[in-house]
Amino acid sequence: MTAAGAPKLVIVGGGYLGSDLAKSLDAVMDVTLIERASHFTHAPAMIRAMVDPALLDRALIPYDGLLSRGRVIRGEAASVDGGGVTLTDGTRIAGDYIVLATGSANAAPFKSATGDIEGLRADAARWNAALRGASRVLIIGAGAVGTELAGEIAHAHPDKTVTLVASDPALFPGFPAKLGASLAAKLQAMGVKVITGARAASLPGRDQPEGGTVTLSNGAAIEADLIVPAVGSRPLTSVADTLPDVGRAADGRVAVDGYLRPSSLPNVFAAGDIAAAGDAMTIVAISRQKPWLEKTLKSLAGGKRIEGLKPYAPWGEKAPILVPLGPRRGSSYLMVATLGDWVTRMMKGRDLFLTKYNKLLGRA
Template identity: 60%
Template sequence: MTQHIAIVGGGYIGAELAKSLDAKAEVTLIEPRSHFVHAPAMIRGVVDPALLDRALIPYDSLLKHGRVVQARAMSVNGSGVTLEDGRHIAATQVVVATGSGNAAPFKPKGDDIAAFRAENARIHALLKAAKSVAIVGAGAVGTELAGEIAHAMPGKRITLISDQPRLFPDKPAALGAGLAKKLQRASVQLILGQRAQNLESLSEPYAGSLRLADGSEHEFDLIFPVLGSRANSDLLQALPGAQTSSAGRIKVDPWLRPASFPNVFAAGDVADAGDAMTIVATSRQLPWLRRTLLGLGKGKSLEEMKPYAPWGEKSPLLVPLGPRRGSSFLGIMTVGDLLTRKMKGEDLFVKKYRTLLGQP
């Protein structure tokens, strides 16, 4: 009997999983956008919009045997996926990997890639004209953005603001301390342990003033709110037995199942499996999903296969500050400029994902 696998979401989990299963099963990837949005490059794309020509990658060459259906899923259940237009994609297994959203221009608000390009161009023009820039939120996106602007536009006054007492407090202190020193050397001012209390927008940059928890007021030509990602979990929240955790993620069992359906799985940012919301987490989930789904196709029961083991606290984190500088935590040690540049900073994995999607 042919194994039919439906994958909802063509991001880092969905696209690579579909590619890896393409010759082994009948695969349908359901994705509303025409292009893969390579998120790390969107941060650098704020200062270099030309990068979008390589980092927005069409899906049309991803699969040789399976199919990519450009549509939005309305619901999932044990029989497959129902689309907004009423079509039903029958499947023996369903993987929901709908990812997460973030503020503009780091991820699109909708499905229109042309509109996303226009928004990127608009915000780049605002940044180019600004003399003073505030970034509120010092997670990976906010910290990388500060480094990218400092590298590409060194004349600007950049302030990185966080309510945490240090950068990346959930990682070894050496990571945050090293990044802080490099940012300060690049003339980025750090304001740590201070919450911004009057943000006018949580979804897009704007000009205005910020009032911090200590009562101080600060004026900026451009303020980027970068307060973390939130899972796109509406599809899973409707499932029987689904439970929502922090950032809108859905709790999963040891076999990445989010609900009572035995053949529906969740992965990536949308799944609270014990991994951080990073691309690196997919490097552990992808081989497990591939192995498990192929095992099911051979007639094995899920319970006789090994459950998923998350990264946990040892999850790696790569934080470039432009193409030359940065620091990274590799699970057992913290490394600096050279390895961060070679692993991520120079190319931001653009070549890898263009190759994955069959593009030159």
């Protein structure tokens, strides 16, 4: 048990931000993590799980080994105020500090929108079966998820025709041009057809695997046996929306002040995918936000005033990215340099950080 009188920290959402922060502060605060799902979803591995469903056993990780002093409460948070969090079943969990980290939903089979892990497993199996039966795969959206998926399919199924459609004129326009050019060249060498500067006029639903014909804004009509819409994540802000005076950024995330606070309540914080903190919706962003929150909460618990502490500074243009194209190839942008297959494979492609997150969750 944490020492009697330790400040109570309540975290809503056990994704990358919530789980890591809960574990980091477990020894010094009285931590309660509220999570509606039975398992942590390790999103980067869910892409490869579409071609290799055996990965699901390590990509979906139960929460029972996460904390040794605090507790993970399985439940759905409904609302939050300055004194704590109320669950949908009426349970009240009191906190001195509250961190909202409810994250985002993405399309099946990558991430659940409801926390239904069995449903996510079933989706993954359905999409894998559809992929195996398809000879022409069309991926709409060439962010990291769409681009990595194209690489995974081309690596595992070189016999299939894979087309990747990007709405921007080049891949990864937010990074130096060399990164996008190198990824496009590698994908083409793997047999992927990369179409840039085109949008799909309409898309099938994101939840059921479907084939059909997609007309693009450049006039092309592409027929495919399987269409994968990889068009981004949707922030899950319903709990944060119950706070007083919450603002909304243009991308749908909640606005936060320099100390990652989304409302006028001084002890309620928001971070990760739900918070418009100046970072992208990535684990990379959380690798910066989590240490800042950990340090800030420790200082506050030690009696410091927040106004005397350093505000959060987002990554800005220094944000790194690792984009594997299957387990062997890929390109990355790290420390202002674009790097190739070897670095991408060693840092991410071969293990996809599965070992790191299984360790965080207390699994061998």
